[in-house]
Amino acid sequence: MSKFKKKANVKQEIPTSSMPDVVFMLLFFFMVTTVMRDSSINVKQVLPEASQLKKLARKSLVAYIYIGEPKKTDEWGKEPKIQVNDVFIEPKDVIQWVNSEKAKLQEFERDQMTVSMKVDSDAKRGIIADVETELRKANARLVLYSTQQKRAN
Amino acid sequence: MPRATPDIPNASMADIAFLLLVFFLVTTTVANDKGLSIQLPPPPEALPPDLDIKIQERNLFKIQVNSFDNVLVEGNPYTGSSSELTDLIQKFVLNYGADPESSDNPEKAIVSYKTDRGTSHKKFIEILDAVQAAYYQIYADNAGVTVKKWLELSSDLNDPENRRLYDLGRKRRPDGTVEIPMALSIAEPTKAGGS
Numbered sequence: 570m571s572k573f574k575k576k577a578n579v580k581q582e583i584p585t586s587s588m589p590d591v592v593f594m595l596l597f598f599f600m601v602t603t604v605m606r607d608s609s610i611n612v613k614q615v616l617p618e619a620s621q622l623k624k625l626a627r628k629s630l631v632a633y634i635y636i637g638e639p640k641k642t643d644e645w646g647k648e649p650k651i652q653v654n655d656v657f658i659e660p661k662d663v664i665q666w667v668n669s670e671k672a673k674l675q676e677f678e679r680d681q682m683t684v685s686m687k688v689d690s691d692a693k694r695g696i697i698a699d700v701e702t703e704l705r706k707a708n709a710r711l712v713l714y715s716t717q718q719k720r721a722n
Numbered sequence: 723m724p725r726a727t728p729d730i731p732n733a734s735m736a737d738i739a740f741l742l743l744v745f746f747l748v749t750t751t752v753a754n755d756k757g758l759s760i761q762l763p764p765p766p767e768a769l770p771p772d773l774d775i776k777i778q779e780r781n782l783f784k785i786q787v788n789s790f791d792n793v794l795v796e797g798n799p800y801t802g803s804s805s806e807l808t809d810l811i812q813k814f815v816l817n818y819g820a821d822p823e824s825s826d827n828p829e830k831a832i833v834s835y836k837t838d839r840g841t842s843h844k845k846f847i848e849i850l851d852a853v854q855a856a857y858y859q860i861y862a863d864n865a866g867v868t869v870k871k872w873l874e875l876s877s878d879l880n881d882p883e884n885r886r887l888y889d890l891g892r893k894r895r896p897d898g899t900v901e902i903p904m905a906l907s908i909a910e911p912t913k914a915g916g917s
Contacts, residue, residue, distance in 0.1 A: 589732070592739040599746035617844045619851040621858055621869075622756040623877050631755060685755060688843045694911045695839030697846075702910075705765040715757040716847055 608655045610687075612637035617690045619716040630682050632670040632709075634663075636696060637689030649692040651700060660696070663703035671709070683711040758850055760906070780823060781830045783814045785849060789840025793849065804852040811856035815902070828860075828902040836909040850908075857904045864902075865891035 612635050625631055635652040639645035650657045653666050671679045684704060688697060704710065785807075786794040793800040795807065815831045817824035825831035833853050837846055855869075862872035865887045872891060875884040893901035 585736075589736045589739055592736055592743055596739055596743045596746065599743065599750055603746050603750040617847040619758055619847050621758060621851055621854045621873065623759045623873055625755040626877050628755065683759075685757065690842065690844040692843045693839060694837045694841040694843065694846055697843060698839065698911045701762055705762050706767075708765075710762040710764070711759070712762055713755070713757045713759045714847060714850070715755065716851075718756065719851075 610635050610652065611640055611655075611657070612650060612652050613640060613689050613691070614687060615690050616687065616715055616717050618719040619714075620719045622716065622718055623713070625683060625685070625713060630674065630678060631685050631713075632667070632682060633685050633687060634700065635687045636692050636700070638691065649689065649696050651696065660699040660703050663700055664707040667704065667707035667709045680708075681711070682709055683713055684709050685713045685715050687715040758847065758854060760850075760908070777832060778826075778830075781825050781832060783811060783825075783831065783833045785833065785835045785853070787837045787841045787845055787849060789838040791842055791845040793845075804848055805855075807849070807852040808856045808859070811853055812860060815856065815860060829900075832905040832907055834907045834909065837911045839911045839913055841911065853906055854904075857902075857906075860902060861891035864893060867891075 614635065614637055633653070637649055638647055639650050639657075645657070651660065651663075652658070658666060667682075667684075671682060674682060686697070686700070701712070704712065784794070784796055788794075795810065800807070811833060814824050814833075815828050817826075817831075818828075819826050835849065835853065858869050858872055861876075862869045865872060867875070867887060872887075875881075875887055879885050879888055892903070895901060
């Protein structure tokens with residue numbers, strides 16, 4: 570019987586004294602890498618899929634436009650709308666918005682500004698083309714159609 | 723008389739740190755800014771008014787999509803997959819005058835892409851993806867890298883090695899012109915419904 574009662578001599582505890590250090594390290598990592606979402610998106614966003622994706626090199630040079638059916642359809646209707654920052658705008662206001670975004674950048678970076686278009690799959694070409702025409706007028710001609718990576722099939 | 727030891731209790735430190743950690747874990751958004759990049763043409767007003775470019779029919783590869791997302795390629799209804807379309811475009815670009823119906827050389831070859839205002843964004847992206855895939859494959863083959871590597875290196879051209887491969891892929895001539903430019907013309911969408 571005493572056979573079973575024998576205790577192993579090995580210590581069975583995990584040392585926890587360094588746990589706060591480990592956790593703090595993780596904490597700092599997330600604090601540094603986190604980017605707070607600056608606006609809540611009020612339009613439907615199911616991005617289309619594509620395979621030839623390019624990554625944006627510098628996030629600070631990117632301005633976002635969201636296009637899609639409004640989430641609150643009873644208030645805004647079902648037609649796709651254009652959202653920048655926190656508001657819905659009309660295509661004619663795009664130039665003004667581009668200029669205000671450009672004003673945030675350093676002068677030498679202004680021509681490198683990329684407009685990232687986050688467009689819902691179900692949105693129609695018409696509204697997107699209207700925005701593109703305005704972007705051309707505003708001389709913000711680098712455009713990225715935001716998409717998801719197509720799954721291999 | 724023993725002095726009180728001025729210790730801060732640190733048993734709960736881990737708990738506090740965990741709490742903060744969880745907060746940042748939840749609020750963090752992973753940057754997923756990926757997509758198809760294009761450059762829009764200059765505004766119509768910036769072009770000279772008497773500009774009249776004549777393009778031979780053979781140097782144009784026409785893709786049209788109507789509001790029902792039906793595709794016409796070179797005037798014929800197209801029902802194949804997008805990878806087949808990629809192959810067609812590659813053949814067209816790298817024809818070098820072999821087929822009299824197809825392009826003279828890559829520099830003259832233009833892919834013309836026209837949609838309707840009612841075309842869905844999904845279809846638009848699918849075709850655009852196929853066209854870009856054709857060009858990126860050509861570039862990557864010329865530079866001797868994989869397409870994935872090509873896409874990576876072309877987003878960071880400040881690196882001299884990337885720049886070298888980028889120029890090699892597009893066959894940049896010493897005078898600055900490019901032998902295989904990505905000549906993709908995205909036309910203004912047509913209005914009402916038809917193709």
